[in-house]
Amino acid sequence: xxxxxxxxxxxxxxxxxxxxxxxxxxxxxxxxxxxxxxxxxxxxxxxxxxxxxxxxxxxxxxxxxxxxxxxxxxxxxxxxxxxxxxxxxxxxxxxxxxxxxxxxxxxxxxxxxxxxxxxxxxxxxxxxxxxxxxxxxxxxxxxxxxxxxxxxxxxxxxxxxxxxxxxxxxxxxxxxxxxxxxxxxxxxxxxxxxxxxxxxxxxxxxxxxxxxxxxxxxxxxxxxxxxxxxxxxxxxxxxxxxxxxxxxxxxxxxxxxxxxxxxxxxxxxxxxxxxxxxxxxxxxxxxxxxx
Amino acid sequence: xxxxxxxxxxxxxxxxxxxxxxxxxxxxxxxxxxxxxxxxxxxxxxxxxxxxxxxxxxxxxxxxxxxxxxxxxxxxxxxxxxxxxxxxxxxxxxxxxxxxxxxxxxxxxxxxxxxxxxxxxxxxxxxxxxxxxxxxxxxxxxxxxxxxxxxxxxxxxxxxxxxxxxxxxxxxxxxxxxxxxxxxxxxxxxxxxxxxxxxxxxxxxxxxxxxxxxxxxxxxxxxxxxxxxxxxxxxxxxxxxxxxxxxxxxxxxxxxxxxxxxxxxxxxxxxxxxxxxxxxxxxxxxxxxxxxxxxxxxxxxxxxxxxxxxxxxxxxxxxxxxxxxxxxxxxxxxxxxxxxxxxxxxxxxxxxxxxxxxxxxxxxxxxxxxxxxxxxxxxxxxxxxxxxxxxxxxxxxxxxxxxxxxxxxxxxxxxxxxxxxxxxxxxxxxxxxxxxxxxxxxxxxxxxxxxxxxxxxxxxxxxxxxxxxxxxxxxxxxxxxxxxxxxxxxxxxxxxxxxxxxxxxxxxxxxxxxxxxxxxxxxxxxxxxxxxxxxxxxxxxxxxxxxxxxxxxxxxxxxxxxxxxxxxxxxxxxxxxxxxxxxxxx
Numbered sequence: 001x002x003x004x005x006x007x008x009x010x011x012x013x014x015x016x017x018x019x020x021x022x023x024x025x026x027x028x029x030x031x032x033x034x035x036x037x038x039x040x041x042x043x044x045x046x047x048x049x050x051x052x053x054x055x056x057x058x059x060x061x062x063x064x065x066x067x068x069x070x071x072x073x074x075x076x077x078x079x080x081x082x083x084x085x086x087x088x089x090x091x092x093x094x095x096x097x098x099x100x101x102x103x104x105x106x107x108x109x110x111x112x113x114x115x116x117x118x119x120x121x122x123x124x125x126x127x128x129x130x131x132x133x134x135x136x137x138x139x140x141x142x143x144x145x146x147x148x149x150x151x152x153x154x155x156x157x158x159x160x161x162x163x164x165x166x167x168x169x170x171x172x173x174x175x176x177x178x179x180x181x182x183x184x185x186x187x188x189x190x191x192x193x194x195x196x197x198x199x200x201x202x203x204x205x206x207x208x209x210x211x212x213x214x215x216x217x218x219x220x221x222x223x224x225x226x227x228x229x230x231x232x233x234x235x236x237x238x239x240x241x242x243x244x245x246x247x248x249x250x251x252x253x254x255x256x257x258x259x260x261x262x263x264x265x266x267x268x269x270x271x272x273x274x275x276x277x278x279x280x281x282x283x284x285x286x287x288x289x290x291x
Numbered sequence: 292x293x294x295x296x297x298x299x300x301x302x303x304x305x306x307x308x309x310x311x312x313x314x315x316x317x318x319x320x321x322x323x324x325x326x327x328x329x330x331x332x333x334x335x336x337x338x339x340x341x342x343x344x345x346x347x348x349x350x351x352x353x354x355x356x357x358x359x360x361x362x363x364x365x366x367x368x369x370x371x372x373x374x375x376x377x378x379x380x381x382x383x384x385x386x387x388x389x390x391x392x393x394x395x396x397x398x399x400x401x402x403x404x405x406x407x408x409x410x411x412x413x414x415x416x417x418x419x420x421x422x423x424x425x426x427x428x429x430x431x432x433x434x435x436x437x438x439x440x441x442x443x444x445x446x447x448x449x450x451x452x453x454x455x456x457x458x459x460x461x462x463x464x465x466x467x468x469x470x471x472x473x474x475x476x477x478x479x480x481x482x483x484x485x486x487x488x489x490x491x492x493x494x495x496x497x498x499x500x501x502x503x504x505x506x507x508x509x510x511x512x513x514x515x516x517x518x519x520x521x522x523x524x525x526x527x528x529x530x531x532x533x534x535x536x537x538x539x540x541x542x543x544x545x546x547x548x549x550x551x552x553x554x555x556x557x558x559x560x561x562x563x564x565x566x567x568x569x570x571x572x573x574x575x576x577x578x579x580x581x582x583x584x585x586x587x588x589x590x591x592x593x594x595x596x597x598x599x600x601x602x603x604x605x606x607x608x609x610x611x612x613x614x615x616x617x618x619x620x621x622x623x624x625x626x627x628x629x630x631x632x633x634x635x636x637x638x639x640x641x642x643x644x645x646x647x648x649x650x651x652x653x654x655x656x657x658x659x660x661x662x663x664x665x666x667x668x669x670x671x672x673x674x675x676x677x678x679x680x681x682x683x684x685x686x687x688x689x690x691x692x693x694x695x696x697x698x699x700x701x702x703x704x705x706x707x708x709x710x711x712x713x714x715x716x717x718x719x720x721x722x723x724x725x726x727x728x729x730x731x732x733x734x735x736x737x738x739x740x741x742x743x744x745x746x747x748x749x750x751x752x753x754x755x756x757x758x759x760x761x762x763x764x765x766x767x768x769x770x771x772x773x774x775x776x777x778x779x780x781x782x783x784x785x786x787x788x789x790x791x792x793x794x795x796x797x798x799x800x801x802x803x804x805x806x807x808x809x810x811x812x813x814x815x816x817x818x819x820x821x822x823x824x825x826x827x828x829x830x831x832x833x834x835x836x837x838x839x840x841x842x843x844x845x846x847x848x849x850x851x852x853x854x855x856x857x858x859x860x861x862x863x864x865x866x867x868x869x870x871x872x873x874x875x876x877x
Contacts, residue, residue: 072685072687073685073686073687074685113320116325117325118325140473140474142409143409143411143412144412144413144414144472144473145409145412146396146397146408146409146412146414146415146418147393147396147397147409148407148408148409164393164396165389165390165393166388166389166390166391166393166394166396166397167319167388167389167390167393168384168387168388168389168397168414169319169324169329169330169387169389170413170414170469170473172329173328173329173330173473173475174473174475175474176474176475178327180329182319182329182389183389184318184319184320185318185320198833198838198839198841198842199838199839199842199843201838204390205318205389205390206318206319206388206389206390206391207389207390208389220843223786223787226782226786227779227782227783227786227787228782229782276474
């Protein structure tokens with residue numbers, strides 16, 4: 001090649017200047033160009049239908065005892081929040097999924113992702129059974145998280161600190177039921193996100209998320225009680241999915257509070273959990289039979 | 292020959308760079324992962340390259356320690372390859388992250404910088420081990436290169452090899468624990484560490500054999516060892532099959548069956564044959580790692596994945612060739628030039644190392660005693676500190692979780708001390724004192740970076756009773772807030788605002804610094820400039836990093852909070868030392 005050093009440097013600097021000039025243009029970059037109008041609620045409904053129409057296997061359920069006090073150090077002696085889902089009542093209508101989306105600002109996914117089954121929904125139907133993170137008392141995801149972003153609150157919630165997450169996805173790999181969702185897209189930039197609820201932050205690209213058991217509702221109530229002074233048992237709080245369920249099949253409550261609706265209902269029923277989670281002391285269980 | 296290879300590697304690197312750039316821009320969505328398989332190609336490639344990175348140290352350090360005679364040019368070549376492979380290997384876990392700029396949170400700073408890494412996570416172990424291994428590999432190569440010229444370097448060569456010996460095995464054990472410590476059925480198995488080490492050494496040997504072919508000579512020993520490696524791998528594959536019932540035939544063919552062709556002398560004697568067999572081993576082991584990371588089958592294997600593979604090979608080739616050419620003087624040294632001899636015979640005379648030493652009296656051990664002691668002390672101090680942090684924060688852990696961190700810390704400290712000691716002795720007493728002083732200064736600086744200079748907890752939050760600001764001593768302000776309202780507002784402020792803004796209104800730095808940008812510093816003049824109405828509006832509707840509180844706090848309460856914050860701003864700052872003591876008591 002007949003190119004000496006001088007010429008090589010000349011071409012390189014021309015190239016650099018050219019690309020820098022390209023960067024100065026007023027037109028938006030590719031990423032911004034994809035910015036669309038805010039999505040409508042209809043699009044979210046359509047996505048829920050699409051996710052539910054995907055074939056899925058029914059989870060293998062095994063009997064579990066009623067969740068009790070957490071064994072981790074520093075755990076609350078008064079509260080351990082959880083849910084029980086009545087499979088005799090549930091008809092798999094999927095209203096809980098939409099309610100959850102609206103409560104927690106869960107974004108849409110692109111067409112490409114949807115085809116791969118990478119929906120962001122915190123609740124999904126597994127063979128007609130609603131499944132969300134079970135908030136295991138001895139959670140495998142938290143053990144694997146390198147930065148401590150996945151952590152347990154004293155009240156038995158498996159919480160996520162989005163700002164601390166570095167997106168190693170180790171938690172997702174370690175969850176036997178794959179309850180965790182990864183933000184593959186910058187949903188706000190791509191116009192996939194709609195902020196239904198001001199109280200819940202929209203997650204940024206590259207972090208993990210999952211069911212928070214409507215942490216913001218619990219926190220709000222806790223602070224209310226804390227301000228007034230008194231023992232907080234989380235009475236009167238309900239999750240969005242439980243509120244939305246037309247059959248009242250999802251019951252939220254405090255496993256350690258004998259007056260909680262959850263304990264009252266679950267006491268008379270047989271409790272089940274997905275077989276591969278049963279060993280991790282899940283807080284969210286299924287009810288069948290009994291009465 | 293070199294020029295052709297260089298062009299080949301550049302051709303690999305160019306598309307590799309494109310797909311690497313695309314992956315960085317697009318994030319993990321770029322390569323094939325889905326909601327079930329969260330790890331993808333980068334992790335396969337990480338395990339693969341870190342495996343290759345073991346060959347050099349194995350061949351050089353372990354053979355040196357075990358008195359296996361080996362030519363210098365072979366071992367230095369292998370060490371160089373180790374470093375290059377390590378550079379490639381560390382890129383992959385970094386680019387695999389969703390939020391790459393947060394990677395430092397994986398370092399076990401504990402609570403000193405506000406980000407508490409989870410020392411029970413294998414990724415944290417991994418981070419420490421690879422850092423230590425990279426550092427020691429560089430030191431080892433430098434010492435090896437210098438060993439010919441200076442007696443000092445030669446004297447620490449073997450002790451350093453003894454340090455690296457367990458480290459090599461440790462690092463790959465930890466890499467295997469990334470998988471074996473999870474709950475994915477396909478990844479579980481107590482044999483994983485040995486399985487990984489065998490795979491790593493095996494692929495590393497294949498790589499070194501390819502290099503020797505390129506250099507134009509061969510080493511029978513390494514070929515035999517490679518063959519033995521294939522039997523071991525075959526045994527592990529069968530074991531895995533017996534245990535879990537999954538067997539990938541391609542891996543078996545490429546990495547176990549094809550290498551048996553080495554028994555055919557026509558294949559063994561031709562350079563092409565050796566290159567092909569070694570390449571087939573590399574391909575087989577790469578496939579093995581891919582199948583391992585995708586237990587439920589590879590989905591949507593795309594051009595980005597292929598590009599990443601190209602990137603690995605291309606980058607390795609380019610770095611290695613450049614380093615090899617730049618260092619050719621050093622590598623070849625006074626010995627014969629590469630490629631001139633057909634069969635290698637250990638030429639150095641035996642140095643009487645076979646004489647008997649009573650246990651714990653060997654010269655290596657005498658040299659290593661002191662550095663090892665320092666390493667163990669440093670490690671113990673670190674572990675005590677870690678356990679203290681964990682206990683204080685009520686984090687569940689088992690002592691076994693901390694064991695993986697011991698080896699890298701001990702080895703790093705011991706390795707550095709080992710290399711510094713002759714250096715200090717060499718430059719005499721005054722120079723030594725200066726060096727120690729410099730090292731101490733550096734240590735203090737490093738400690739400040741590590742510990743964080745400004746991480747004074749805003750003690751305010753620590754005192755849960757909140758009696759730092761006595762309501763009675765507040766300036767008379769009945770015009771704005773009566774005393775009952777103050778108590779109510781104070782309760783709301785402490786429940787909802789103090790988490791970030793601090794109970795004294797002067798930011799809870801400890802919390803805020805690592806998670807959010809620091810909130811506005813609201814002193815009196817600033818608050819007056821902004822005006823009450825606009826601050827009420829911020830509380831209710833939120834601003835950049837401030838969450839909206841409309842619906843949770845009434846507008847009247849928001850107004851009260853603004854006035855309360857102004858009161859706080861008017862009161863002089865609380866003595867920090869006093870609050871810290873208060874915090875310590877709890």
